Amino acid sequence: MLQIGDYKIASPLVLAPMAGITDRPFRALCRSFGAGLTVAEMVTSDQSLWNTQKSRLRLPHLGEPEPRMIQIAGSDPHQLAAAAKANVELGAQIIDINMGCPAKKVCKKAAGSALLRDEKLVAEILAAVVAAVDVPVTLKIRTGWSANHKNAVTIAKIAEQEGIQALTVHGRTREDRFNGQAEYDTLAEVCQTISIPVIANGDIDSPQKAQEVFNKTGANAIMIGRAAQGRPWIFREINHFLTYQRFLDPPTYGEMKHVLLEHLQDHYDFYGEFIGVRSARKHIGWYLADTPNANDWLSRINQIECTTQQLQAVSRWFDQHDPNAFLVPIAFTEKTHV
Ligand SMILES: Cc1cc2nc3c(=O)[nH]c(=O)nc-3n(C[C@H](O)[C@H](O)[C@H](O)COP(=O)(O)O)c2cc1C
Numbered sequence: 001m002l003q004i005g006d007y008k009i010a011s012p013l014v015l016a017p018m019a020g021i022t023d024r025p026f027r028a029l030c031r032s033f034g035a036g037l038t039v040a041e042m043v044t045s046d047q048s049l050w051n052t053q054k055s056r057l058r059l060p061h062l063g064e065p066e067p068r069m070i071q072i073a074g075s076d077p078h079q080l081a082a083a084a085k086a087n088v089e090l091g092a093q094i095i096d097i098n099m100g101c102p103a104k105k106v107c108k109k110a111a112g113s114a115l116l117r118d119e120k121l122v123a124e125i126l127a128a129v130v131a132a133v134d135v136p137v138t139l140k141i142r143t144g145w146s147a148n149h150k151n152a153v154t155i156a157k158i159a160e161q162e163g164i165q166a167l168t169v170h171g172r173t174r175e176d177r178f179n180g181q182a183e184y185d186t187l188a189e190v191c192q193t194i195s196i197p198v199i200a201n202g203d204i205d206s207p208q209k210a211q212e213v214f215n216k217t218g219a220n221a222i223m224i225g226r227a228a229q230g231r232p233w234i235f236r237e238i239n240h241f242l243t244y245q246r247f248l249d250p251p252t253y254g255e256m257k258h259v260l261l262e263h264l265q266d267h268y269d270f271y272g273e274f275i276g277v278r279s280a281r282k283h284i285g286w287y288l289a290d291t292p293n294a295n296d297w298l299s300r301i302n303q304i305e306c307t308t309q310q311l312q313a314v315s316r317w318f319d320q321h322d323p324n325a326f327l328v329p330i331a332f333t334e335k336t337h338v
Helices: 022-033 054-056 077-089 103-110 112-117 120-130 152-161 185-192 207-217 233-242 253-271 271-287 295-301 307-321
Strands: 002-004 007-009 013-015 069-073 096-097 137-145 169-172 196-199 221-224
Touching: 013 022, 013 233, 022 112, 022 253, 069 077, 077 096, 077 120, 077 196, 096 112, 096 120, 096 221, 112 120, 112 137, 112 169, 120 137, 120 152, 137 152, 137 185, 152 169, 185 196, 185 207, 196 207, 207 221, 221 233, 253 307, 271 295, 271 307, 295 307
Parallel strands: 013 221, 069 096, 096 137, 137 169, 169 196, 196 221
Antiparallel strands: 002 007
């Protein structure tokens, strides 16, 4: 079982933080499908930048399912400590520090995975943040800077020494960005070296892969990112496979329609009309990515600028393409899908 501080997490499946994607509605949806833990999108540690709509939507944490885990990014120990404290005041119950992001904007300021190059600074940051808050602090890293500089094991030891309570490792280096395949040997080495919980991450996109990563690494939990885009039920499928060693049937078109429409409504409620209709397009595309003949339709519905019309168009698409459309529809009333 994954335990972070006093928080015992019922399912060993964690939704990865993904900026611009794992917003509050999507996190709630993934929890309803059995994600044991979700991480909010990262916020900069520079509080002078918090007065934007983007940050305002990311920051309030009360009212979310517990434990509420948020992520901060930055490079100045004092600034990160202050940001952690401010987030705890806003309701965060676990603080995650981002040392895994390869994005240019973060790395230009030597934050994210760029920090892995400076082990002394890593220790200073971790010590400062741990001392600043009385909630568990966790860390997310990559395996190192580049193929020749894989220092995940060293960073893991530093993390444990400095009081970090769980470590997530993405099986790529900073230089890999998202290219090639994630590797799990380094993750296994990390698991053997430290005794705090380790969360394995990278390219887990199916129940078999989830089982394989647990077997190869000995990790306490796994983290799923891109494979959950448009497929929030992946948590239900993996939990089922890990428990019963049997595959669960994929969702029917009827269930997909219900889940997507509910997701869209929550998304609009959260972002409002103007941003909502635009930022929902990527989610619709992901839900329909594996369905035949959706491409032309997607490029057309991406012109829609009104949430009501977008919702109706999605509903119609499912009605027209559902192979079981003439069967009696299932009634969905619960907001849990496990
Ligand atoms: C669009 C996108 C945004 C991301 N944003 C963050 C982020 O804010 N913080 C972070 O630590 N990692 C971020 N990541 C990395 C993911 O958390 C995860 O480590 C990575 O996608 C590998 O996992 P996966 O193969 O399951 O997707 C992001 C990844 C993607 C694709």
